[in-house]
Amino acid sequence: GGDYGIISGQTSPSWPMMMVDTYFEGQRKAAIKTDDAGLTIVNMHVRAVPVGLEMEQGTTDRLFLENCLFEDIKALYKKVEG
Numbered sequence: 001g002g003d004y005g006i007i008s009g010q011t012s013p014s015w016p017m018m019m020v021d022t023y024f025e026g027q028r029k030a031a032i033k034t035d036d037a038g039l040t041i042v043n044m045h046v047r048a049v050p051v052g053l054e055m056e057q058g059t060t061d062r063l064f065l066e067n068c069l070f071e072d073i074k075a076l077y078k079k080v081e082g
Helices: none
Strands: 004-009 017-025 028-034 039-047 051-056 065-066 069-071 075-080
Touching: 004 017, 039 051
Parallel strands: 004 028, 017 039, 028 051, 039 065, 039 069, 051 075
Antiparallel strands: none
């Protein structure tokens, strides 16, 4: 539930971040909202959310997804106005 499952930002030393074995269901806006986190995501299951990953317009990020399953979503990725 909630608007987002995770809201991520840049780590303090700007190192990439890894998430393993995660499950998201029923968020109102997106499973993950990211802002320059450098995410590596392995074994993620996302179900019944409008968007898998959301970012603000004009920002960048490095994403790597492996072995991820998306069910009943409208968009995998979306840029929104901040």
